[in-house]
Amino acid sequence: MLPALAPTNTKDMFHTVEDILQPTEARERFRKHFLAAPVEEEGQKWSELWDNRDFLPWDKGVASPALVDLLATKQDHEFFVAHDNQTGKKKRALVPGCGRGYDVLLLAEHGYDTVGVDISATAIVDAKAWVDVQLDKMEASGVAVPKGKIELVAGDFFNNDWIESLGIEVQGGFDIIYDYAFLVALNPSLRTKVAARMAQLLAPQTGLLVALEYPLFRPSSTGGPPHGIKSEDYEQLFGKKFEKKMHYKPDRTHKVGEGSDMVSVWKRQPAKMQAPLEN
Numbered sequence: 001m002l003p004a005l006a007p008t009n010t011k012d013m014f015h016t017v018e019d020i021l022q023p024t025e026a027r028e029r030f031r032k033h034f035l036a037a038p039v040e041e042e043g044q045k046w047s048e049l050w051d052n053r054d055f056l057p058w059d060k061g062v063a064s065p066a067l068v069d070l071l072a073t074k075q076d077h078e079f080f081v082a083h084d085n086q087t088g089k090k091k092r093a094l095v096p097g098c099g100r101g102y103d104v105l106l107l108a109e110h111g112y113d114t115v116g117v118d119i120s121a122t123a124i125v126d127a128k129a130w131v132d133v134q135l136d137k138m139e140a141s142g143v144a145v146p147k148g149k150i151e152l153v154a155g156d157f158f159n160n161d162w163i164e165s166l167g168i169e170v171q172g173g174f175d176i177i178y179d180y181a182f183l184v185a186l187n188p189s190l191r192t193k194v195a196a197r198m199a200q201l202l203a204p205q206t207g208l209l210v211a212l213e214y215p216l217f218r219p220s221s222t223g224g225p226p227h228g229i230k231s232e233d234y235e236q237l238f239g240k241k242f243e244k245k246m247h248y249k250p251d252r253t254h255k256v257g258e259g260s261d262m263v264s265v266w267k268r269q270p271a272k273m274q275a276p277l278e279n
């Protein structure tokens with residue numbers, strides 16, 4: 001297990017459901033930050049928060065406990081083996097909206113060559129610094145360094161430039177995507193586009209989407225980010241192009257989602273079973 005990075009903004013952090021549902025000072029500040037921004041400027045609004053570095057209420061400082069536990073069971077699920085059984089080639093993972101990269105390092109520790117992308121260049125600078133510190137600590141304490149390669153890149157999830165700059169195929173270039181607080185960070189009007197993009201990036205037939213469903217406790221009428229979502233919404237977004245392989249309530253998750261978070265695991269359907277891609 002990695003040592004926790006103490007978040008810099010513990011006072012403002014969204015620790016509990018109440019911190020998100022009640023109009024606390026931090027909640028109001030966060031809500032207002034995005035309130036008047038047109039959808040196409042929301043990326044810029046995230047970047048402003050990262051650039052100021054003093055108000056990052058979503059930043060937990062650690063990898064998702066639910067993903068830690070899921071990957072610990074990978075021997076029970078053939079599709080989580082981090083290499084191709086026939087060729088031995090390592091699989092490639094993607095964490096969209098990776099922030100400081102906690103989940104990126106976790107996936108690399110499990111053997112995936114892992115890419116973290118964030119629209120904020122500052123987030124990526126911070127992520128690289130955090131990962132470097134963790135790698136030094138691991139080496140110094142004799143903990144095995146990650147088997148997977150780590151690549152952290154600034155870019156817009158919807159654009160191809162960052163993928164091409166890494167020499168990765170846009171169509172089906174990734175074997176696994178982990179979504180925590182990315183789908184719901186974006187304006188709900190973009191959800192269909194996010195789902196279509198994830199389907200495009202994942203390897204047909206084998207690609208896996210692991211979604212930490214959050215915040216299920218939040219009515220969508222209360223705004224965001226994070227924007228409220230329901231398990232049925234995941235079904236609607238992914239059910240046509242993916243086959244649902246797992247759906248469960250994790251024993252452990254970030255405190256704010258305890259008791260409500262769900263994990264779903266979706267596998268890309270064979271081409272003949274797919275509905276046509278929107279967008």
Ligand SMILES: C[S@@+](CC[C@H](N)C(=O)[O-])C[C@H]1O[C@@H](n2cnc3c(N)ncnc32)[C@H](O)[C@@H]1O
Nearest residue numbers: 046058097098099118119120156157180181185
């Ligand atoms: C709620 S944060 C979650 C960060 C990270 N997953 C974590 O758990 O700490 C959402 C992240 O998505 C990033 N983001 C927003 N729009 C993006 C886009 N279009 N492409 C890539 N990243 C984006 C933001 O900069 C922010 O870091």
